[in-house]
Structure formats: C-alpha cells, structure tokens
Amino acid sequence: MSDPKPKSSGTPSAASSELDPDLLDKIRALKEKYGTTGQDLPAYLEGLLYTDYLNYWDYIHLDALLGLQTPRTEFPDEMVFIVYHQTTELYFKLVRWEQEQLADDPHLTAETFLMRLERMNRYFKILITSFEVMVEGMEPAQFRKFRMALLPASGFQSVQYRLIELASTDLINLVNRDQREGLRGASLEAMYQEVYWKRGATELATGDETLTLQHFERKYRDELLRTAHRFQEKNLWQKYLTLDVDDVQRETVKVAMRAFDLSVNVTWPMAHLRSAGKYLHREPEVIAATGGTNWQKYLPPRFQQRIFFPELWEESERSAWGTRAMSNEKRNGYVASSEETSPKSD
Ligand code: HEM
Numbered sequence: 001m002s003d004p005k006p007k008s009s010g011t012p013s014a015a016s017s018e019l020d021p022d023l024l025d026k027i028r029a030l031k032e033k034y035g036t037t038g039q040d041l042p043a044y045l046e047g048l049l050y051t052d053y054l055n056y057w058d059y060i061h062l063d064a065l066l067g068l069q070t071p072r073t074e075f076p077d078e079m080v081f082i083v084y085h086q087t088t089e090l091y092f093k094l095v096r097w098e099q100e101q102l103a104d105d106p107h108l109t110a111e112t113f114l115m116r117l118e119r120m121n122r123y124f125k126i127l128i129t130s131f132e133v134m135v136e137g138m139e140p141a142q143f144r145k146f147r148m149a150l151l152p153a154s155g156f157q158s159v160q161y162r163l164i165e166l167a168s169t170d171l172i173n174l175v176n177r178d179q180r181e182g183l184r185g186a187s188l189e190a191m192y193q194e195v196y197w198k199r200g201a202t203e204l205a206t207g208d209e210t211l212t213l214q215h216f217e218r219k220y221r222d223e224l225l226r227t228a229h230r231f232q233e234k235n236l237w238q239k240y241l242t243l244d245v246d247d248v249q250r251e252t253v254k255v256a257m258r259a260f261d262l263s264v265n266v267t268w269p270m271a272h273l274r275s276a277g278k279y280l281h282r283e284p285e286v287i288a289a290t291g292g293t294n295w296q297k298y299l300p301p302r303f304q305q306r307i308f309f310p311e312l313w314e315e316s317e318r319s320a321w322g323t324r325a326m327s328n329e330k331r332n333g334y335v336a337s338s339e340e341t342s343p344k345s346d
Contacts, residue, residue: 027041069082071146072150073145075142075145077139077146078146081138081143084130091123091126092158092164098120099236102116102234103239108243110243110249110253113240113253114249114256117257118256120260121259121263124264127268135271138279140279143279144279152212154212154293155272165264167231168260169235169236170232170235170238172191173306174196174306198213199294201216204294210293212293236257236309257309258309261313265301265321266322269301269304273299276295300322301321301322302322304322305318305321305322
C-alpha cells in the first residue's frame with residue numbers, strides 16, 4: 001500500500017514569506033513547546049497534513065453511545081427504562097465531577113464552592129423534574145413483565161448514587177438513624193457495616209440480605225470504603241466548614257447547601273418513590289418482582305432520615321424530614337418544586 005499523499009503541498013520558503021506574523025509567533029511557540037521535550041516539530045506538522053478533520057459523531061462517540069442499549073425482552077418500553085437510567089447515570093457523573101473538583105481544590109473560595117454547588121443543584125433539578133419520563137412514560141403492563149426479566153438487578157445497585165452520598169457528608173450521617181449515636185467516633189469500617197442502604201435490601205420473607213445486595217457488595221465494597229476514606233476530610237460538609245466567608249456569603253451558601261440536601265434526600269427520592277408506587281402493587285407476590293425487598297418500609301425519606309447537613313436544619317425541620325410538612329418548606333424556595341406528591345404508601 002502506498003503512503004497517502006499530504007493534503008496540500010508547497011515549499012516552506014515560499015510559504016513562510018506569505019505567513020502572517022501571528023502565525024509565525026504560533027509556530028515559534030509550538031517549536032519551543034515541542035523542543036523542550038526533544039520532539040521534532042516538523043514531524044508533528046507533517047502528521048497534521050494526514051490527519052482528518054474532527055467530526056461531531058466521532059467526538060461524542062455517537063455510534064458507541066447509541067449502541068449501548070441492549071433490551072432483554074421484546075417489550076418496546078424497556079428502551080425507555082434503559083435510556084432513562086443511562087441518562088440519570090450521566091447526570092450522576094456530572095455531580096461527582098463537581099464533587100471531585102471541590103474536594104481537590106486547595107484554595108477553595110466561597111465563590112467557587114457556590115458555583116459548583118449550584119451546578120450540582122441544577123443537575124438534580126433536571127433529574128427530579130424529568131422523573132415523569134418513568135412515572136408516566138411506560139405502559140404498566142409492559143413494565144411489570146420486562147421488569148421480571150431483569151431480576152435480581154435493581155437501581156439499588158447504582159454505585160454512583162452511593163459515591164455521591166459518600167462525597168457529600170460524614171459517613172456517620174449515612175448510618176442507620178437508630179445506630180448513629182452508638183457509632184459516633186467509631187472507625188469508618190464499623191460505620192460502613194451499618195450503612196443505611198443495607199436495610200433496603202432485606203428479603204421481606206426471610207429477613208436475609210438479598211442477592212441484589214450480595215452482588216453489589218462483592219463488586220463495590222472496597223471502592224466504597226476507599227471513597228469513604230478519601231472524602232472523610234473533604235466531603236461537601238467538611239469543605240463548607242473550611243470556607244472563609246462573611247455572614248452574607250455564608251447565608252447564600254447555606255441556602256444552596258440546604259437545597260442540595262433536600263434534592264438528594266427528599267425530592268429525588270419522592271419522585272423515584274412515585275414510580276415504585278405506580279408500577280409495583282402492594283400484594284406480596286407482586287412486591288417479589290423487585291427482588292422481594294421491603295421497599296415500602298425503606299424508600300420513603302421520612303423513614304430513612306438521611307440528612308447530609310443536619311447542622312443546617314432546625315430540630316423541627318429534621319423531625320419533619322420527608323413528610324408533607326417538609327413539602328411546604330420546598331415551596332418556600334429552597335429547592336425547585338416538582339410534582340412529587342406522595343404515593344399512597346407514604
Ligand atoms: C419505574 C421506575 C422505577 C421503579 C419502579 C423503581 C423501583 C425501585 C425499588 C422498588 C427500589 C428498592 C430496592 C429494590 O427493591 O430493588 C429501588 C431502589 C433504587 N432505585 Fe429505583 N426504580 C425505578 C427507577 C429508577 C431510576 C430511573 C433510577 C436511576 C438511577 C433508580 C435508582 C434507584 C436507586 C439509587 C435506588 C436505591 C435508593 C435508596 O437506597 O434509597 N431507580 N428502585
């Protein structure tokens with residue numbers, strides 16, 4: 001095979017007489033950049049002659065992206081279910097992206113903190129308001145059938161959801177609420193043993209750990225513990241404590257912190273719970289379609305009492321967490337209101 005021809009030709013001396021000074025400056029700068037690492041700039045420039053222009057579809061890997069949906073059944077609405085989960089995971093990735101940058105910023109200012117927090121709030125607002133895609137966007141009869149083909153997989157196994165939690169707050173706040181006092185000051189390993197989500201994966205019939213949880217722990221336990229250690233001193237709450245801010249700034253940041261707490265721990269869970277309320281009946285045999293979990297006793301935020309920043313809430317607010325009284329708080333402007341009316345089970 002013969003070498004492909006360069007895409008244009010011309011002698012360097014003829015070309016350089018036509019080059020404008022800006023371009024020459026750029027070439028000099030490039031020469032310096034490549035020279036410092038001993039690289040041969042003309043060789044790289046020749047490579048450019050053979051390189052194709054970048055296309056949109058290659059840049060965002062469109063073909064790969066659109067090939068990532070592999071339904072397990074022939075029910076058309078399974079596609080809606082898959083794509084919406086994938087979309088959610090991408091937004092979770094964006095939230096984590098901000099959390100990582102906040103954690104590793106050695107000169108964090110109140111402005112940067114607020115800017116990143118507001119980005120995260122925006123992402124969650126999109127997830128909350130778009131949950132209707134799940135609640136209204138699939139035929140229940142199809143859902144109940146294709147869901148059976150996915151067992152024992154569950155959104156419960158979304159590791160990014162757990163990573164967001166670990167990067168937001170001290171681990172003690174993710175411990176079962178009746179065990180928090182006893183474990184204050186304990187090792188992260190001891191706290192992790194009693195992390196709240198394990199109770200969500202208990203088999204209704206036997207009280208045993210579900211297969212869903214066993215698989216999840218086997219795959220992610222080490223990563224989750226590593227993350228708990230990594231964020232122990234630099235989760236959102238710890239970073240908030242380090243901010244050097246005046247009272248006005250602190251108030252603005254506090255409002256954004258509360259909005260984040262509500263979005264992740266009340267409003268999103270309520271939007272999600274509505275879908276469980278809609279699609280999963282309450283008779284034991286149909287509950288079994290979720291992997292047999294105790295989801296009705298587990299998912300409602302008022303039972304979980306997950307609060308990332310308890311210090312930013314009054315006692316009365318904490319005790320109303322996840323209840324209808326709390327919903328009024330939302331309408332008072334802490335977080336974008338969605339249609340998260342409680343399902344009947346709440
Ligand atoms: C029709 C739609 C949905 C239904 C009926 C549903 C149902 C459930 C149920 C019953 C559980 C409890 C665990 C279990 O029994 O498996 C659960 C947990 C969970 N699901 Fe979904 N889900 C839906 C959509 C989603 C979506 C789109 C996501 C996005 C990633 C998601 C993420 C989660 C997470 C993170 C948990 C754990 C929540 C926690 O620990 O508090 N779910 N889901």
